[in-house]
Amino acid sequence: MATIKDVAARAGVAVGTASRVLSGSPQTSPDSRRRVLAAAAELGYIANGPARSLRRARTDVLGLLVSDIRSPFFSELAHAAEQEARAHGYTVILANANEDAAQADAVLDVFAAQRIDGLLLSPQGPKTPRLEALIAANLPIVLLNRSIDGVDAPLYGTDNAGGVAQALAWLQRRGHRDVAFIGGPESFSTGAERHDAYLAGREAHGISTDDALIDAGDFLADGAEAAMRRILDRGVTPTAVFGANGQTTLGAMRAVRERLGAEAASRIEFVSFDDVEWFAFMSPPVSAVRNDATGIGRAGVRGLLSLIGGGTAASERIPTTFVDRSEGAAA
Amino acid sequence: MATIKDVAARAGVAVGTASRVLSGSPQTSPDSRRRVLAAAAELGYIANGPARSLRRARTDVLGLLVSDIRSPFFSELAHAAEQEARAHGYTVILANANEDAAQADAVLDVFAAQRIDGLLLSPQGPKTPRLEALIAANLPIVLLNRSIDGVDAPLYGTDNAGGVAQALAWLQRRGHRDVAFIGGPESFSTGAERHDAYLAGREAHGISTDDALIDAGDFLADGAEAAMRRILDRGVTPTAVFGANGQTTLGAMRAVRERLGAEAASRIEFVSFDDVEWFAFMSPPVSAVRNDATGIGRAGVRGLLSLIGGGTAASERIPTTFVDRSEGAAA
DNA sequence: TTCCGTCATGGAATCGTTTCCATAGCTCCG
DNA sequence: CGGAGCTATGGAAACGATTCCATGACGGAA
Known part of the structure; x- marks a missing residue:
């Protein structure tokens, strides 16, 4: 590959001048600018990144x-x-x-x-x-x-509290009182924040504060499935389920279908933190809090x-x- | 950050020796090896990639x-x-x-x-x-x-012909004769290969060779939806639909549901090139050719x-x- | 004991840039 | 017309590694 030395030689200037032109320094005459740029174009010159990085320390x-x-x-x-x-x-x-x-x-x-x-x-x-x-x-x-x-x-992330609030408002609009919540691991800040926001907001949105309706998985389908089963085993009968992430909602749906059958399951509404493409195809369709990734x-x-x-x-x-x-x- | 010069100084050797030790050259004594490695560890030395790249030209x-x-x-x-x-x-x-x-x-x-x-x-x-x-x-x-x-x-890619053959075999097993095929753009080699393989194989698998059943989209949902509508407009009545990629199958499903209603649509089987997570949740579930990405x-x-x-x-x-x-x- | 070969080492050149420094050529003004 | 100031330029140093080359030490063989 052509180096800046080749460009400089072809343009009839010193490498310093060529470098100044190519990196846009103002300390260059129109004449050398023209000649250097022409030479660079003719040679298909592309600066050597590693060399530049070495010298500039970035x-x-x-x-x-x-x-x-x-x-x-x-x-x-x-x-x-x-x-x-x-x-x-x-x-x-x-x-x-x-x-x-x-x-x-x-x-x-x-x-x-x-x-x-x-x-x-x-x-x-x-x-x-x-x-x-x-x-x-x-x-x-x-x-x-x-x-x-x-x-x-600095942290750039989803507004977990705001998202949970959106879901809570929707649950209230839909008239749900007995809502099951499947959380994620407390060790993830996302899991903890969603869980806390749910606990803090449910009462104000007319949702039961019965903790039998709450359990947590591992943000994966299998863990959520087990969590949902534990909730159902407690004898409670939710009319809606809120999954704390996409995989969680999926796992919860599996557990509900398995335990209650497809018919009864279709009468339960699901809402999910994380929107997933295929939620639109579920029956009934799953509403969701969409992250702005x-x-x-x-x-x-x-x-x-x-x-x-x-x-x-x-x-x-x-x-x-x-x-x-x-x-x-x-x- | 520490440089190899620092490491050499601390180990009491020349930079050349330090470099040889750190890059595993055999021309080093056990003694200098020990001392250089110790010095590097103490300083938390991590070689400067750009400098190395510049010199080694890779x-x-x-x-x-x-x-x-x-x-x-x-x-x-x-x-x-x-x-x-x-x-x-x-x-x-x-x-x-x-x-x-x-x-x-x-x-x-x-x-x-x-x-x-x-x-x-x-x-x-x-x-x-x-x-x-x-x-x-x-x-x-x-x-x-x-x-x-x-x-x-060299090209590393999906075995399009093999995948189409798998889908054709499945269509035959399921007893389908009137199969709609929604292809992709001919300008993509994947689109062309799948299309060609389908045309070449359909007759041997007992599938109608009526070209009214065939149309092509753009590998996106909207284009496929339009293609599927064109097929239905021709008055043919497929019992199965083969989409040439995931989005294509999705678009075809939308068109079928819209034109025939959910009830009739659920009696049509879909098979897709590209497997998509939510195909399992469709009714009936969508079978698919899975790429090994x-x-x-x-x-x-x-x-x-x-x-x-x-x-x-x-x-x-x-x-x-x-x-x-x-x-x-x-x- | 001497000589040769082997091996580890120090020092320097090198990779391709950027940037510093000194200088030469200008312009402008007094 | 001469000096001050400015700008563009050439040349060289520097970035941090690898690798070449020359040298010195050492061991074995004659």
Whole structure:
């Protein structure tokens, strides 16, 4: 590949001048500008990123660490983050930690070796040694969706309280009193926030405060299925079920169908935190609180770029949208 | 951050020796090995990737260019590719082109600037100038799922013919004669291959060869819905519908429900190329040809690494799995 | 004992940029 | 007409690693 030396030679200037032209320094004459740009175009010159990064001590690369890009939330977030980053001249390197702290640490080492300018982190659990090292090294970091104890970085995530409030309002409008709530793990900040918001808001929305109607799973279908079974085993008869995330709602639906049969199950309304494409096809259709993963990804990148630029960044709770698919609702 | 100079100083050796130890050269004494490794550990030394890349003229970075990471197929593929690459010491940078050739070209420039060692490319359309430049520069490239005219790179993709054969066999087992087929754009190699395989195989599987039953959309729900309506407008009455991808099947279902009503629609069986999570919840459930996106991603990375290593790589068609969700099928 | 070969090491060159520093050529003004 | 100030430029240093080359130490063989 052509180097800047080739460009300079062809343009008949020194490499310093060529560099100034190509990086847009104002200290250049129109004449050398013209000749350098022409030479660069003729040679198809593309600057060597590693060399530039070495000299400038910045890479214009961001690291994105998620648990699993296959989840719709993260794939949407990753798409938005990549678009936003590229619009600002940054590149994104992607890694999955699969909810495994050891893998997360391995990835952080790779990121450190690449000398990323900033980190978009969806925490995989408690703080790890590598993460502490990066924080100590003053790497700009923003957190996505989940917080993490002892890490003082801005958090860009779903407005869990607001989303739960939307669901509660809908349950009230639909006249439900006996509502089963299947939560997620308390160890996830998302699980805890949704749970707390539900407990805090249910009474004001005319919903039974019987704790027999409440149980928690692990944010996965199987755990939620077991939780729903435990609730039904207590002899309560909910008219609606609120799942704290998409997989949870799915698991709860399985348990209800299995225990009560398809017929009776179709008379129970489900509402879910997290909207999932196929909720529209259920009978009855499932209404849902939709996360704005795109908004979170964009806001996260913007916050991170602000930190990189030496500015500040504040946590943001990105509002959810409620998708009402109940009978009476407008299409 | 600590540099190799710091490590060498602390270990009391020259930088050359430190470098040899850290990069595992055999030309080192046990004594200096011990001291350098200890110094590196104490300083938390992590080699500067850009500096190393500059000198070695390789980055250990792969570029992954897809149309949209939000599609389940690509997010699964990206997950697998990232895992496989990391297992071999490579990092993946991600970019979405959104089916837009201009964006794809912009991304290729970024990749070139990053001096990626290899490119995993899901083509966005015909060959572009930047792509030609990269090919001319001898960048190792593999294609994912779609081929592209005039590019002689190994292709890792779904076995479209095999998948269609699985669907045809299922249609035959279920005794369908009047089958509607909604294809995709002929300009996509996937669309063309599935279409061709269907035409070539239908007669042998006892399926009507009436071309009134065939139409094509754009691989998106709306286009497929329109195509399905056109078929129904021709007065034919299919007992089953075969959608050439997930969105296509979804669109066809919408058209059928709208035209025939939910009742009649539930007597039509759907089969789809591409399996989608919620097909299990349809009534009746939708059977599907499942792409092995993970297999494609892994095979693609392995092929690319072989090319990077100076070896060869051959195109592979990754087999599909048929997910039979029809009444009689075993769970 | 001497010589040769092997092996670990130190030091320097190198990769391709950016940026600093010194200088040469201008313009402008007194 | 001469000097001050400004701008564009050439040349070189610097970024942090790898790798080449030369040297010194050591061991074995004659």
